[in-house]
Amino acid sequence: MNSHLYVISPSGAVRDKAAFKRGVRYLEGLGLQVEVDSGVLSSHFRFAGDDTSRLAALDRAIASGSDWVMLSRGGYGLTRLLHQIPYKRMAKAVSKGTQFMGFSDFTSVQMALLAQTGAGTWAGPSVVEGFGSVDGPDDVLESCFIDVLNHRFEGTGWRQPQEKLPSGMRHEQFHAKRLGMEAAFHLKDGLVWGGNLSVLCSLVGTPYFPQVVSGFLFLEDVGEHPYRVERLLTQLLHAGVLTKQKAIVLGQFSDYRLTPHDRGFDLKTVTNWLRSQLKIPVIAGLPFGHVRRKVLLPVGRHADLVVQGREVLLLWGDEVD
Amino acid sequence: MNSHLYVISPSGAVRDKAAFKRGVRYLEGLGLQVEVDSGVLSSHFRFAGDDTSRLAALDRAIASGSDWVMLSRGGYGLTRLLHQIPYKRMAKAVSKGTQFMGFSDFTSVQMALLAQTGAGTWAGPSVVEGFGSVDGPDDVLESCFIDVLNHRFEGTGWRQPQEKLPSGMRHEQFHAKRLGMEAAFHLKDGLVWGGNLSVLCSLVGTPYFPQVVSGFLFLEDVGEHPYRVERLLTQLLHAGVLTKQKAIVLGQFSDYRLTPHDRGFDLKTVTNWLRSQLKIPVIAGLPFGHVRRKVLLPVGRHADLVVQGREVLLLWGDEVD
Numbered sequence: 288m289n290s291h292l293y294v295i296s297p298s299g300a301v302r303d304k305a306a307f308k309r310g311v312r313y314l315e316g317l318g319l320q321v322e323v324d325s326g327v328l329s330s331h332f333r334f335a336g337d338d339t340s341r342l343a344a345l346d347r348a349i350a351s352g353s354d355w356v357m358l359s360r361g362g363y364g365l366t367r368l369l370h371q372i373p374y375k376r377m378a379k380a381v382s383k384g385t386q387f388m389g390f391s392d393f394t395s396v397q398m399a400l401l402a403q404t405g406a407g408t409w410a411g412p413s414v415v416e417g418f419g420s421v422d423g424p425d426d427v428l429e430s431c432f433i434d435v436l437n438h439r440f441e442g443t444g445w446r447q448p449q450e451k452l453p454s455g456m457r458h459e460q461f462h463a464k465r466l467g468m469e470a471a472f473h474l475k476d477g478l479v480w481g482g483n484l485s486v487l488c489s490l491v492g493t494p495y496f497p498q499v500v501s502g503f504l505f506l507e508d509v510g511e512h513p514y515r516v517e518r519l520l521t522q523l524l525h526a527g528v529l530t531k532q533k534a535i536v537l538g539q540f541s542d543y544r545l546t547p548h549d550r551g552f553d554l555k556t557v558t559n560w561l562r563s564q565l566k567i568p569v570i571a572g573l574p575f576g577h578v579r580r581k582v583l584l585p586v587g588r589h590a591d592l593v594v595q596g597r598e599v600l601l602l603w604g605d606e607v608d
Numbered sequence: 609m610n611s612h613l614y615v616i617s618p619s620g621a622v623r624d625k626a627a628f629k630r631g632v633r634y635l636e637g638l639g640l641q642v643e644v645d646s647g648v649l650s651s652h653f654r655f656a657g658d659d660t661s662r663l664a665a666l667d668r669a670i671a672s673g674s675d676w677v678m679l680s681r682g683g684y685g686l687t688r689l690l691h692q693i694p695y696k697r698m699a700k701a702v703s704k705g706t707q708f709m710g711f712s713d714f715t716s717v718q719m720a721l722l723a724q725t726g727a728g729t730w731a732g733p734s735v736v737e738g739f740g741s742v743d744g745p746d747d748v749l750e751s752c753f754i755d756v757l758n759h760r761f762e763g764t765g766w767r768q769p770q771e772k773l774p775s776g777m778r779h780e781q782f783h784a785k786r787l788g789m790e791a792a793f794h795l796k797d798g799l800v801w802g803g804n805l806s807v808l809c810s811l812v813g814t815p816y817f818p819q820v821v822s823g824f825l826f827l828e829d830v831g832e833h834p835y836r837v838e839r840l841l842t843q844l845l846h847a848g849v850l851t852k853q854k855a856i857v858l859g860q861f862s863d864y865r866l867t868p869h870d871r872g873f874d875l876k877t878v879t880n881w882l883r884s885q886l887k888i889p890v891i892a893g894l895p896f897g898h899v900r901r902k903v904l905l906p907v908g909r910h911a912d913l914v915v916q917g918r919e920v921l922l923l924w925g926d927e928v929d
Contacts (some may be wrong), residue, residue: 302869332873333835363835366842367881489839492813493846514654514684518810521687525814548623552653560688 290354290436294414295324295344296335298392299362304328306419307359313418317433319355324348327359334364342371348387349373349380355436360415361391366486369399369495378404389413391509391577394482397586399495401480407587409435410482410505410575425579435583442590442602443582447572449597450555472568474503474592477533479585479603481505488519491526500531503592503601505584507538507576513549516540517557524564534568534592535561536601539576570599611675611757615735616645616665617656619713620683625649627740628680634739638754640676645669648680655685663692669708670694670701676757681736682712687807690720690816699725710734712830712898715803718907720816722801728908730756731803731826731896746900756904763911763923764903768893770918771876793889795824795913798854800906800924802826809840812847821852824913824922826905828859828897834870837861838878845885855889855913856882857922860897891920 292314301307307328314321326344329336336344341364348356377400381387388409389397397408411417412432418424424432434440480499481487484506490496508516523529540554562569570592575581590603613635622628628649635642647665650657657665662685669677698721702708709730710718718729732738733753739745745753755761801820802808805827811817829837844850861875883890891913896902911924 299869300871330871332877333870334873363839366839366846369842369846489809489843490846491843492817492849493843495846496813518684518687521690522810522812522814525687525690525811525816548620549654550621550651552655556653 289318289320291322291351292319292355292357293322293324293348293351293353294327294357294359295348296327296329296359297341297345297368297396298335298358298364299333299360300330300335301328301359301415303415303419306415309421310414310418313423314357314414317436319436322351322353333362335359335362338368338371342368345372349377349385351385352380352383353385356385356387357411358389358393358413360413361389361393363392365392365395366489369395369490369493372396372399374400374403374406378406381406381408388583390507390575391483392486394486395490395495397482398480398487398490398497401499401587402495402497405587407585409583410586411435411583412581416577420579425581427574427580427582431582440583441604442600443584444598444600445572445574445582447570447597447599450571471595473594474533474568476501476589477592478502479505479588479590479601481536482507482586484508484516484519485511488522491522491528502532503534503536503590504529504532505536505538505573505575507573508540509577510542511540512543513540513545513552513554513557516554517560520557520561524561529565530567532567534570535565536573536592537569537571538573539578539581541577568594570594572599610639610641612643612672613640613676613678614643614645614669614672614674615648615678615680616669617648617650617680618662618666618689618717619656619679619685620654620681621651621656622649622680622736624736624740627736630742631680631735631739634744635678635735638757640757643672643674654683656680656683659689659692663689666693670698670706672706673701673704674706677706677708679710679714679734681734682710682714684713686713686716687810690716690811690814693717693720695721695724695727699727702727702729709904711828711896712804713807715807716811716816718803719801719808719811719818722820722908723816723818726908728906730904731907732756732904733902737898741900746902748895748901748903752903761904762925763921764905765919765921766893766895766903768891768918768920771892792916794915795854795889797910798822798824798913800824800826800909800911800922802857803828803907805829805837805840806832809843812843812849823853824855824857824911825850825853826857826859826894826896828894829861830898831863832861833864834861834866834873834875834878837875838881841878841882845882850886851888853888855891856886857894857913858890858892859894860899860902862898889915891915893920
């Protein structure tokens with residue numbers, strides 16, 4: 288696996304340089320030829336360099352001819368650059384074999400690239416967040432990542448959390464199917480897209496929001512109270528985005544704090560509400576988000592979604608469509 | 609001023625009932641005939657009743673024939689009802705003389721009503737937040753509110769915060785005008801619209817976002833870090849909303865916390881960035897938001913904006929257009 292991986296910082300400044308170095312060493316230990324962009328440790332306010340510098344770093348990554356482009360870390364900084372990113376050149380690099388990987392703030396570029404060109408990317412870890420820990424990466428993340436590097440990552444599976452069906456339902460089988468639980472179905476050929484819910488919603492109504500129909504929309508978020516998650520989902524609902532999909536796939540919503548005022552209103556309330564609003568399955572438990580244990584996902588690729596009770600498989604094969 | 613004011617709770621549950629009672633007593637003390645809706649103290653999770661009950665409360669307010677409809681408090685709960693609100697009946701009530709007032713979560717209904725019917729409302733206080741304090745209301749808020757009740761509130765003025773022009777500018781006069789400072793101009797006949805930035809942005813791409821051109825767009829928010837404010841403004845920018853306005857009027861952005869990672873990135877950075885992206889004036893310092901001292905604003909009405917250096921006047925007259 289002597290492939291070439293180029294690392295840039297297009298979002299937040301890297302403050303934990305030790306973690307960054309550990310991450311790079313880990314990646315080198317996998318046999319990757321890691322090239323660290325010259326601006327990777329720059330700092331300008333909270334950003335990894337000013338707008339011009341961060342755009343130039345992205346340009347260098349696009350021109351690098353590398354097999355992989357990975358981010359040092361996420362943060363905030365890409366949405367304000369979306370009107371200046373050379374999507375056509377980026378898509379050309381993708382078609383020549385450069386695969387971009389990231390999540391969180393990078394969702395904005397992944398969605399914009401998909402909207403503007405249809406080119407795919409990987410929803411996956413950054414250097415610091417995925418590989419910078421003293422303990423090394425999570426083993427699930429590690430094995431998915433190595434499979435991706437070796438072009439043999441053809442799908443992923445997980446188990447939905449156990450949930451009670453709401454009581455008092457008459458057509459239990461029907462509702463079970465709507466809930467995507469205790470039912471078996473196979474949805475074919477959906478486009479995998481999504482990422483961070485807040486970032487995704489910040490693109491609605493702009494030219495950087497992909498007009499995907501028949502997709503598998505996956506969503507995650509961090510530090511957002513369930514009522515805010517619900518408000519964001521409501522935007523996608525009222526904008527007509529959700530009903531056009533084949534399934535909604537909920538990842539991990541982490542690091543929020545409930546209050547006494549909630550009186551039991553929580554993420555499960557939101558999930559149940561979402562299911563009551565939609566006739567398509569809302570699948571839960573996808574191991575993806577701002578958590579250590581997560582899989583990688585091929586944004587912009589077609590896949591099959593197989594559900595058997597609580598067990599879920601998302602299968603895309605390894606070939607580019 | 610023996611007019612009839614109807615109070616409903618369409619958003620969050622009222623927890624501080626003492627404050628609510630103080631607010632009602634204050635309003636009665638002004639000579640208003642205050643009618644408190646039967647559901648005003650209901651509680652269902654974090655909401656003031658379930659969706660059906662809150663919609664029914666709004667229905668009763670619309671049918672009340674009252675002069676004013678005011679909310680007990682804000683919170684969260686209206687965006688998820690937007691597809692079920694009877695906008696035509698609400699607009700008819702407005703045309704017959706019922707004036708709705710609110711802000712924060714109510715921004716969603718104000719914008720949706722404007723988008724669906726063109727009817728206007730008042731951006732103004734709720735019972736608890738505006739009048740429930742032990743010390744009574746802020747005096748500026750009080751005098752504006754009484755003027756509104758007496759149909760003699762014809763405009764408002766404020767002073768922009770002192771700011772240094774960015775250094776190294778060649779065409780100081782031009783930039784001064786862009787900054788809306790140290791310059792004199794008079795913008796005529798702009799539509800006043802806006803409210804809470806997060807709520808407003810949660811409507812982009814939906815049928816509830818008004819397609820306003822040549823407007824004066826006012827914005828405020830609470831508990832949002834400046835980078836999140838910037839991300840929201842970026843959405844409006846990339847969606848083409850901002851450039852279509854005559855001016856952007858920034859209210860109060862309160863209760864957020866900067867971190868060491870920001871390295872000086874703050875609201876002023878965001879304001880300067882916004883001004884660099886736009887050719888229209890970005891006026892700051894509007895006394896409106898989640899703060900005690902604030903004015904009321906006529907959403908959906910035409911107004912003139914007069915700027916003389918740091919002094920700003922927004923003038924709409926008292927007649928409905």
